[in-house]
Amino acid sequence: MSDTCIFCRIFRGEIPAEEVRRTPESLVFRDTNPHAPTHLLVIPKRHVSDLGTFVAEAPAEEIGDFLKVVGEAGRSETTGGYRVVSNEGADGGQTVHHLHFHVMGGRKMAWPPG
Ligand code: 5GP
Ligand code: ZN
Numbered sequence: 029m030s031d032t033c034i035f036c037r038i039f040r041g042e043i044p045a046e047e048v049r050r051t052p053e054s055l056v057f058r059d060t061n062p063h064a065p066t067h068l069l070v071i072p073k074r075h076v077s078d079l080g081t082f083v084a085e086a087p088a089e090e091i092g093d094f095l096k097v098v099g100e101a102g103r104s105e106t107t108g109g110y111r112v113v114s115n116e117g118a119d120g121g122q123t124v125h126h127l128h129f130h131v132m133g134g135r136k137m138a139w140p141p142g
Contacts, residue, residue, distance in 0.1 A: 029073075029075050030075045030126075033075055033125070033126050034124060034126070035069075035071050035075075035124060035126035035128060036075050036126060038055070038057065038071075039055050039071060039073055045057040045058070046058040048068060048101065048105065049097070049100075049101065051093075051097060052073070053072060053073045053074070053090065053093060053094065054070060054071065054072050054073060054093070054094055054097045055070070055071050055073070056068050056069070056070050056097065056101045056131075057069055057071075059130070063132060064111075064132035064133060064134050064135050064137070065133070065134025065135055066105050066106050066110070066131070066132065066133045066134040067130065067131075067132050068101055068105060068130070068131040068132075069128045069129070069130060069131075070094075070097055070098045070101055070128060070129040070131060071126060071127065071128045071129075072086075072090070072094050072127055074086060074090070074127075075126055076126070076127050077125045077126065077127065078114070078116040078117065078122065078125070078127055079114045079116055079127055080116060081127070082094075082127050098112060098129045098131060101131050102131045102133065105131070105133065106131075106133030106134060107133075108133065108134075108136075109133060110131055110132060110133035111130075111131070111132045111133065111137045112129055112130065112131055112132075113129070113130040113132070113141075114127070114128065114129045114130070115130075
């Protein structure tokens with residue numbers, strides 16, 4: 029946990045967010061700047077900057093449990109399919125440095141993304 033990280037603060041309830049689901053180790057909430065009719069963010073409680081760090085540091089069971097929440101959020105919050113994205117680093121377009129998966133649906137997604 030980090031005192032200053034915006035997503036740690038959302039996890040702790042210090043910054044309001046539209047929560048969709050909470051487990052002891054993860055949180056699903058709505059993105060404030062949605063790029064699709066459904067645009068969720070899924071974060072682990074563990075403060076890690078990105079996916080590469082998460083898979084290097086966390087036990088496999090924790091990684092698996094987190095991925096399960098991501099897939100369950102996609103299935104339960106959309107009907108016609110969904111897209112999962114995790115941006116890492118400058119070239120990946122990451123702006124918040126606490127691991128998050130974007131889960132987007134409710135419209136047909138273009139491919140390739142920009
Ligand atoms: P990234 O650019 O790092 O992949 O994604 C960060 C996402 O977090 C962006 O889509 C942005 O809209 C979202 N975001 C940033 N600050 C907040 C916030 O305070 N609350 C919520 N709900 N989403 C946020
Ligand atoms: Zn954090």
